[in-house]
Amino acid sequence: MVHHYFIENHQNGGACIIIGKIITMHIDDSILMENHRINLETYKPVARLAGSNYSKIGEIFSIKRQ
Structure with missing residues (x-):
């Protein structure tokens, strides 16, 4: 954990946002594309x-950044 922030001081339900640092990640090679990005259509995250x-990803679309 790097930081944690309490939202609305626990009023109206509030929440705590936790910011962390990923130390190690394991990814199955079958979901990686040639550019080392994750293929979301193969991965199908939840x-x-x-x-x-829980929710599944529906239609995937892109918007160009400016």
């Missing part, structure tokens, strides 16, 4: 939501 809820 997002953790509140309680017992």
